[in-house]
Amino acid sequence: MNFTGISSLLRSCILCLVFILMTLGCTKTESKRLIVTNGKVYTLSWANPAQDGTPSSDAPYEDGVWSPDAEAVVVEGNRILYVGSEQEALEYKNNMSEVVDARGGMVIPGLVDSHAHPYYFGEDLGKIELTGIKTKTKLLQALKNKAGTDLKAGEWVLGFGYDEGNLSVEKLPNRDELSEVFPHNPVFVIGTHGFSSIANDEALKRAGITKETQAPVGGEIIKDENGHPNGIFLNNAAELIEEVLPAKTAEDFKEIALYGMQVMAESGYTAFHDAGTNSDYVNAYQQLEDEGKSVVRVYAMLRATDSALLNEWYKKGPELQTGEMFTVRSVKAYYDASLGVRGALLLEDYSDKPGHRGISGEDYGFDQEMVKKMMSKGFQLGIHAIGDAGNRDMLDFYEEVFNEYPEAQRNRHRIEHAQVVHPDDFSRFKELDIIASMEPPHMAEDMDWAEDRLGSERIKGAYAWRTFRQHGVPLTFNSDLTGSDHNIFYGLYAAITRKNKNQKPEGGWYPSQKLTPEEALRAYTSWSAYASFQEKEKGSLETGKLADITILSIDVLNTSLTNPDKLWDGEIYTTIVDGKVVYNKFDQ
Numbered sequence: 300m301n302f303t304g305i306s307s308l309l310r311s312c313i314l315c316l317v318f319i320l321m322t323l324g325c326t327k328t329e330s331k332r333l334i335v336t337n338g339k340v341y342t343l344s345w346a347n348p349a350q351d352g353t354p355s356s357d358a359p360y361e362d363g364v365w366s367p368d369a370e371a372v373v374v375e376g377n378r379i380l381y382v383g384s385e386q387e388a389l390e391y392k393n394n395m396s397e398v399v400d401a402r403g404g405m406v407i408p409g410l411v412d413s414h415a416h417p418y419y420f421g422e423d424l425g426k427i428e429l430t431g432i433k434t435k436t437k438l439l440q441a442l443k444n445k446a447g448t449d450l451k452a453g454e455w456v457l458g459f460g461y462d463e464g465n466l467s468v469e470k471l472p473n474r475d476e477l478s479e480v481f482p483h484n485p486v487f488v489i490g491t492h493g494f495s496s497i498a499n500d501e502a503l504k505r506a507g508i509t510k511e512t513q514a515p516v517g518g519e520i521i522k523d524e525n526g527h528p529n530g531i532f533l534n535n536a537a538e539l540i541e542e543v544l545p546a547k548t549a550e551d552f553k554e555i556a557l558y559g560m561q562v563m564a565e566s567g568y569t570a571f572h573d574a575g576t577n578s579d580y581v582n583a584y585q586q587l588e589d590e591g592k593s594v595v596r597v598y599a600m601l602r603a604t605d606s607a608l609l610n611e612w613y614k615k616g617p618e619l620q621t622g623e624m625f626t627v628r629s630v631k632a633y634y635d636a637s638l639g640v641r642g643a644l645l646l647e648d649y650s651d652k653p654g655h656r657g658i659s660g661e662d663y664g665f666d667q668e669m670v671k672k673m674m675s676k677g678f679q680l681g682i683h684a685i686g687d688a689g690n691r692d693m694l695d696f697y698e699e700v701f702n703e704y705p706e707a708q709r710n711r712h713r714i715e716h717a718q719v720v721h722p723d724d725f726s727r728f729k730e731l732d733i734i735a736s737m738e739p740p741h742m743a744e745d746m747d748w749a750e751d752r753l754g755s756e757r758i759k760g761a762y763a764w765r766t767f768r769q770h771g772v773p774l775t776f777n778s779d780l781t782g783s784d785h786n787i788f789y790g791l792y793a794a795i796t797r798k799n800k801n802q803k804p805e806g807g808w809y810p811s812q813k814l815t816p817e818e819a820l821r822a823y824t825s826w827s828a829y830a831s832f833q834e835k836e837k838g839s840l841e842t843g844k845l846a847d848i849t850i851l852s853i854d855v856l857n858t859s860l861t862n863p864d865k866l867w868d869g870e871i872y873t874t875i876v877d878g879k880v881v882y883n884k885f886d887q
């Protein structure tokens with residue numbers, strides 16, 4: 300090759316490079332941008348507060364007042380391109396940009412519910428809702444009206460939610476009364492808490508329930524004077540009918556999962572940690588992601604009792620990449636039960652039930668070997684532990700696993716609820732790098748009876764958020780919905796005031812455990828990002844991070860300081876996930 304040859308090659312290379320640069324430039328100016336204006340932007344990009352809650356010196360906080368540290372956010376694709384002044388943000392406007400008016404609201408990193416079960420919202424889709432119905436006549440009438448006249452022969456009529464307090468067993472319609480209204484269709488209706496359920500002749504026939512049928516453990520089949528099942532079932536006996544209900548298809552699971560995501564988006568959440576995902580929902584979330592239909596991000600905590608699912612993921616290993624719409628990286632196990640039913644495992648007897656210390660362990664489906672195996676493979680574990688013995692046993696368990704697999708300690712393991720903790724054990728959370736994953740609403744809902752269960756000493760280690768903070772234990776907050784109300788203003792209010800929905804008691808319940816507004820907000824944003832290994836991708840509003848943003852009607856930091864009761868007036872304005880507006884109050 301002669302000299303001219305080389306230079307022409309060089310020339311074509313340069314041309315080529317210029318062309319590439321031009322195309323890059325083009326796509327940059329032409330790609331879709333979203334500009335959030337007119338907001339009080341709190342980026343949470345400053346350092347964490349001290350363990351007593353004092354804001355760091357670089358926080359936009361002075362003399363008891365918070366000031367927004369930006370006015371506008373520019374998003375390009377699914378990432379944040381710019382955070383700063385409104386004037387400069389508007390310079391990013393192009394012919395493909397969309398302006399989101401925050402209407403003076405508070406713009407924050409996307410809210411995360413780090414322990415939730417949103418698909419429960421969707422599981423009743425297509426069923427007849429009977430909430431508030433207190434009499435037999437009204438129940439039968441509502442079923443008849445809502446089932447309509449175009450029922451296909453043999454199609455199931457399903458309902459839920461009648462008031463079990465008023466409709467006690469002797470007041471419920473029996474199989475004959477239900478069959479009179481629905482002679483040709485199977486009917487199955489369950490009460491608001493699932494304590495009782497009713498079925499007609501056709502449903503009993505399909506389930507093969509006869510005089511001889513035995514009720515499962517924890518259930519009862521109510522019989523008439525001749526010993527025949529009368530169509531009323533208690534507790535677990537509902538399973539006898541549930542087993543023969545039409546199986547849900549993959550499409551059904553997707554629809555249910557999608558519905559749950561939409562509820563979360565409307566509630567301001569940009570992500571949730573699904574605390575106990577079974578294989579049906581793993582598939583549903585995965586397909587929704589593949590089809591580009593995910594509304595909010597889902598971080599799956601695989602259900603530990605689904606051993607087939609765990610074995611499958613043991614082979615695959617955890618999904619370590621961050622920033623996806625759906626991530627499988629965690630396992631959720633149960634150790635004890637709840638404090639309300641005295642199922643939480645305590646070190647000493649229940650104060651209101653001498654001789655009783657709760658239930659635990661293998662009896663409750665905790666498969667130590669299986670869980671350990673998943674941890675050895677790099678999965679995060681979240682264990683449900685409520686009582687002080689439950690928490691201690693699980694700390695012991697973590698310690699034992701870390702002795703065997705030291706590298707497992709790096710995987711940010713969690714204790715879900717961490718509700719009652721012995722004073723000696725708070726520091727062990729820190730030593731073992733365990734995250735306390737807790738629900739402020741549980742404190743608000745349990746305060747009326749928790750001390751009866753625990754007595755005046757143990758109660759000091761219950762719902763002890765400040766004590767955890769003082770020990771340097773990472774916190775993440777959540778609702779455990781549908782068990783509790785996931786309204787973020789409720790969660791923040793409970794965390795900041797230690798009061799319940801009735802705004803009681805004055806001054807707060809064990810008020811020394813209150814968190815500051817900043818800590819509470821971080822526990823639903825930046826600290827939740829840490830709990831799912833995503834703090835480099837989200838949890839603050841900074842250039843390059845994922846565009847997950849929530850806009851609230853009120854400035855919760857200052858409102859909490861001046862008049863926390865006003866938090867109840869808060870509304871969700873807008874939810875932005877992965878650069879897309881997934882909910883906007885003003886578009887409804």
Ligand SMILES: [Zn+2]
Pocket residue numbers: 414415416574779
């Ligand atoms: Zn839960």
